[in-house]
Amino acid sequence: MRRLWWPLALTAALAPCTAMMWQTLKDEQHHDQKTSAAKYRGAARGSIVVDGVNAYVAAEWARNRSRVILTGGSYYDPDTQFLRIDAAGKSAQSIREEGNQYPKPPEIAVPFHAPKSDVTVRTTVGGDSWKPHSPGTSREVRLSPSGAAFDAKTGKKLPNHLWHPTPGPGDRNPQ
Numbered sequence: 001m002r003r004l005w006w007p008l009a010l011t012a013a014l015a016p017c018t019a020m021m022w023q024t025l026k027d028e029q030h031h032d033q034k035t036s037a038a039k040y041r042g043a044a045r046g047s048i049v050v051d052g053v054n055a056y057v058a059a060e061w062a063r064n065r066s067r068v069i070l071t072g073g074s075y076y077d078p079d080t081q082f083l084r085i086d087a088a089g090k091s092a093q094s095i096r097e098e099g100n101q102y103p104k105p106p107e108i109a110v111p112f113h114a115p116k117s118d119v120t121v122r123t124t125v126g127g128d129s130w131k132p133h134s135p136g137t138s139r140e141v142r143l144s145p146s147g148a149a150f151d152a153k154t155g156k157k158l159p160n161h162l163w164h165p166t167p168g169p170g171d172r173n174p175q
Contacts, residue, residue: 046149046158051127051137053077057085059119061112061142068112070143072123073105082126083138087119095132118144120152 045058054077060069070087074080083103084093092106112119124138140152149158 042145044143044145044147044149045160046141046143047160048123048139048141048151048158050123050125050139051130053080053125053127055080055083055123055125057121057123057141057143057149059145060120061085061145066113067109068109068119068123069107069109070119071105071107074102074125078102079128080125081128081130082124084124084138085137086122086124093124116145116159118142118150 015164038103042057042061045056047054047056049055052072054156055072055074057070057072059071061067062069068087068133070085072083072085074083080102082093083106084091085106085108087108088110090108090110092108094103094106096103096125110119120140122138122140124136126134126136130136141158142150144150147160149160150156151158
């Protein structure tokens with residue numbers, strides 16, 4: 001009987017410690033999930049200068065997280081002749097047509113199977129000196145669903161000058 005007493009006492013003493021460690025681990029996992037969910041925005045935008053043109057590239061992850069909508073544009077820069085975006089084997093391009101001031105922003109939808117992973121987009125721009133059938137100048141941008149955009153080559157975070165909210169009538173200061 002004396003030999004059975006020690007293992008039972010030891011098990012009884014260690015059970016609360018084990019339960020506390022288990023609960024702490026679960027709490028930490030829950031906190032990590034909440035932090036990860038708080039960082040997820042589902043959209044990213046970045047501003048770049050390519051071939052003398054102020055351009056942007058943007059990504060918006062679909063709510064069902066099965067695809068990403070990618071767009072590129074030039075902030076209505078009058079020097080823009082050509083825009084192209086490439087990602088995941090798909091591409092879209094736009095050439096400024098006769099009589100138009102700007103090319104239309106190209107857009108593609110690419111399938112996406114890992115919703116919290118970044119997507120890399122090659123943005124090609126043809127500035128004022130661009131001629132038809134020439135390749136243009138390109139730059140790769142990595143877009144994160146947390147809202148950040150990075151230069152894919154250097155890893156440097158890119159500024160975001162896109163879609164700034166415009167003040168409404170009640171937001172303006174009376175002069």
